[in-house]
Amino acid sequence: RVVAEDALEVVKSVCPFCGVGCQTEVSVADGKIVRVDGRDGPANENRLCVKGRFGYDYAMSPRRLTRPLIRRDDAPKDAVLDMSKDVSELFREATWDEAMERAAKGLVEIRDADGGGAIAGFGSAKGSNEEAYLFQKLIRAGFGTNNVDHCTRLCHASSVSALLEGVGSGAVSAPFMDAEKADCVIVIGSRPTVNHPVAATYFKRAAKRGTKFVICDPRKQDMMLHAEHSLQFKPGTDVAMLNAMLHVIVEEELYERDYIAANVSEFEALKAKVAAFSPEEMAPVCGIDADELRAVARLYATSERSIIFWGMGVSQHVHGTDNCRCLIALALITGHVGRPGTGLHPLRGQNNVQGASDAGLIPMSFPDYVPVTDPEARARFEDAWGRPLDPEKGLTVVEIIDAIHAGEIRGMYVMGENPAMSDPDQNHARGALAKLDHLVVQDIFLTETARFADVVLPASAHAEKLGTFTNSNRQVQMGRPAIPMPGDARQDLELLIDLGKRCGMDWDYAGPAEVFAEMASLMPSLTGISWEMVEAEDSVTYPLDGDTQKWVIFDQGFPTKDKRGKLVPADLVPPDELPDSEFPMVLTTGRLLEHWHTGAMTRPSDVLDALEPEAMAAMNPGEIARAGLSAGQQVTVETRRGTITATLRADRDVADGMVFVPFCFFEAPANMLTNPSLDPFGKIPEFKFCAARVRSGEVL
Ligand code: SF4
Numbered sequence: 001r002v003v004a005e006d007a008l009e010v011v012k013s014v015c016p017f018c019g020v021g022c023q024t025e026v027s028v029a030d031g032k033i034v035r036v037d038g039r040d041g042p043a044n045e046n047r048l049c050v051k052g053r054f055g056y057d058y059a060m061s062p063r064r065l066t067r068p069l070i071r072r073d074d075a076p077k078d079a080v081l082d083m084s085k086d087v088s089e090l091f092r093e094a095t096w097d098e099a100m101e102r103a104a105k106g107l108v109e110i111r112d113a114d115g116g117g118a119i120a121g122f123g124s125a126k127g128s129n130e131e132a133y134l135f136q137k138l139i140r141a142g143f144g145t146n147n148v149d150h151c152t153r154l155c156h157a158s159s160v161s162a163l164l165e166g167v168g169s170g171a172v173s174a175p176f177m178d179a180e181k182a183d184c185v186i187v188i189g190s191r192p193t194v195n196h197p198v199a200a201t202y203f204k205r206a207a208k209r210g211t212k213f214v215i216c217d218p219r220k221q222d223m224m225l226h227a228e229h230s231l232q233f234k235p236g237t238d239v240a241m242l243n244a245m246l247h248v249i250v251e252e253e254l255y256e257r258d259y260i261a262a263n264v265s266e267f268e269a270l271k272a273k274v275a276a277f278s279p280e281e282m283a284p285v286c287g288i289d290a291d292e293l294r295a296v297a298r299l300y301a302t303s304e305r306s307i308i309f310w311g312m313g314v315s316q317h318v319h320g321t322d323n324c325r326c327l328i329a330l331a332l333i334t335g336h337v338g339r340p341g342t343g344l345h346p347l348r349g350q351n352n353v354q355g356a357s358d359a360g361l362i363p364m365s366f367p368d369y370v371p372v373t374d375p376e377a378r379a380r381f382e383d384a385w386g387r388p389l390d391p392e393k394g395l396t397v398v399e400i401i402d403a404i405h406a407g408e409i410r411g412m413y414v415m416g417e418n419p420a421m422s423d424p425d426q427n428h429a430r431g432a433l434a435k436l437d438h439l440v441v442q443d444i445f446l447t448e449t450a451r452f453a454d455v456v457l458p459a460s461a462h463a464e465k466l467g468t469f470t471n472s473n474r475q476v477q478m479g480r481p482a483i484p485m486p487g488d489a490r491q492d493l494e495l496l497i498d499l500g501k502r503c504g505m506d507w508d509y510a511g512p513a514e515v516f517a518e519m520a521s522l523m524p525s526l527t528g529i530s531w532e533m534v535e536a537e538d539s540v541t542y543p544l545d546g547d548t549q550k551w552v553i554f555d556q557g558f559p560t561k562d563k564r565g566k567l568v569p570a571d572l573v574p575p576d577e578l579p580d581s582e583f584p585m586v587l588t589t590g591r592l593l594e595h596w597h598t599g600a601m602t603r604p605s606d607v608l609d610a611l612e613p614e615a616m617a618a619m620n621p622g623e624i625a626r627a628g629l630s631a632g633q634q635v636t637v638e639t640r641r642g643t644i645t646a647t648l649r650a651d652r653d654v655a656d657g658m659v660f661v662p663f664c665f666f667e668a669p670a671n672m673l674t675n676p677s678l679d680p681f682g683k684i685p686e687f688k689f690c691a692a693r694v695r696s697g698e699v700l
Pocket of ligand 1: 015016017018019020021022044047048049050051052053196197198199
């Protein structure tokens with residue numbers, strides 16, 4: 001249908017998908033989105049990728065939840081998900097009052113019988129800052145437990161743990177646009193053209209203008225076309241490769257002596273550790289020629305301005321924190337931090353994963369990463385929230401799943417997360433969800449997780465809500481409602497407040513602005529930033545220094561106790577499960593350009609699903625031929641934990657000996673296969689490496 005331009009209402013908002021945080025103009029006619037354009041935001045300058053431009057229709061999908069649902073008595077929970085079951089076979093519709101009462105009563109009964117530790121909550125990085133803040137406050141103050149986490153545990157928890165330890169802050173030190181100010185850029189474990197496409201446009205423009213790129217990835221990728229050095233290293237050998245570079249910088253004295261003396265501690269310990277990692281010895285380990293390792297180390301260290309970007313290829317390993325420690329060491333010993341065009345930037349996945357983490361949606365910290373174990377800090381939050389708080393760290397995502405199996409956690413509140421797709425070892429994770437005595441799921445679709453729920457609360461899509469969202473660059477941006485909610489669906493924030501009150505909280509927030517004001521009063525990172533300021537300016541980068549938004553931080557030391565960055569030497573730790581004669585291949589998982597995370601939002605988008613409609617597993621064409629398989633056929637991918645069937649795709653990017661499976665297809669959930677072993681520091685599972693085998697045909 002053609003709609004006259006002057007009949008369109010245009011709403012200024014932000015993209016609901018990735019952490020780049022592109023600003024959008026949403027055109028609406030008759031309560032429906034008809035077009036999304038890019039706006040001149042600081043992180044996109046009018047650009048959008050295919051998801052941001054065409055993926056908006058998910059919000060108007062006929063599959064949206066429109067009525068509160070209560071599980072039918074004759075629909076027992078089963079760990080084996082039957083996706084063919086219609087909603088009416090699992091649930092009956094309920095009034096809001098009945099559903100909210102049932103949701104609250106189940107949680108309160110478990111809390112009162114077994115204590116707060118028997119409850120856990122998964123909040124969402126897709127919701128606003130205000131929703132994330134209230135969610136963690138409800139779990140902490142309402143239920144008396146720190147068992148609250150979200151998908152950051154599955155993407156950058158190891159990055160945050162290494163950054164907090166090394167430089168005292170889990171946020172990026174400079175925006176991704178600073179690639180254009182750099183002389184050398186290292187991108188490692190990240191596929192920006194797929195996962196952060198608009199950030200990739202800045203990278204490509206920088207390369208065109210002469211910035212030298214080093215792309216490190218076990219799979220080939222498009223950015224390698226723009227690179228000075230392309231390092232297709234062996235999966236799981238990041239520390240060998242990075243320590244070899246550190247070895248060269250130390251051996252050839254390419255480090256910044258004065259910067260280290262003034263700003264860095266533990267240099268001698270690092271020197272001693274990397275002495276054993278010569279490029280010649282590490283070359284066969286990581287698969288990169290020693291001369292290439294030396295050349296990259298020299299380029300990074302001797303460039304005037306060098307910056308490092310990384311993604312989940314670095315973080316999703318049992319040695320994810322060690323990988324990040326090596327990257328931090330590279331930046332610290334060369335003084336490539338605290339100036340424009342230098343720094344450390346973990347490219348964040350979801351549109352508000354930075355903000356949700358800042359807001360305290362993690363089990364070990366209150367808002368702004370204040371440890372829950374710190375008695376003074378706890379007293380400050382107890383005063384502010386008027387409730388005694390749990391002095392112990394809570395459990396993380398995978399630990400919560402294990403605690404359900406152990407009978408220690410019996411009730412859960414899940415807002416906008418989909419652990420039945422996103423958690424490793426799905427049979428184990430789904431078995432836990434089926435075992436819960438009481439599960440409340442608040443979402444916009446009947447996700448795989450919602451199918452296990454006792455109560456389902458239909459909530460608001462991004463295009464329907466008002467709130468702030470913080471992108472990968474630390475830019476707090478305003479998301480605005482463009483269309484009405486379908487049926488009886490309610491705002492997430494309203495549901496949180498309602499549930500909070502029914503669980504005993506004395507809450508009378510009038511809306512997100514009031515919640516933001518409370519956050520800002522408790523979070524030093526937001527000092528000087530008001531709701532009105534974000535509303536007026538649309539994007540405010542924290543922290544403020546007087547009136548100045550600090551796009552680059554660490555220019556005057558680090559926010560650590562001694563103001564110094566700390567080097568933490570890393571050892572070579574092998575992946576948890578190596579290939580063997582039974583499972584000879586390496587399975588790695590990730591995302592596709594057209595689909596986002598578990599696919600909960602992009603699979604219902606007609607445009608995006610038409611572009612990538614089919615569950616697939618990708619292997620190198622040579623490997624396919626050697627195995628006697630053919631591209632396009634059905635194959636079974638198997639690990640020690642599970643089995644899926646997918647269409648085999650020939651992909652030259654995938655190295656020999658590897659199989660890549662995206663985790664967005666419920667028909668062939670990659671996480672049926674993945675290994676739940678955790679990085680001991682960040683508690684992130686090893687999604688990027690496990691032993692697998694591939695055979696012709698479907699699951700028997
Ligand atoms: Fe949205 Fe990310 Fe694409 Fe920008 S790059 S349009 S934020 S998905």
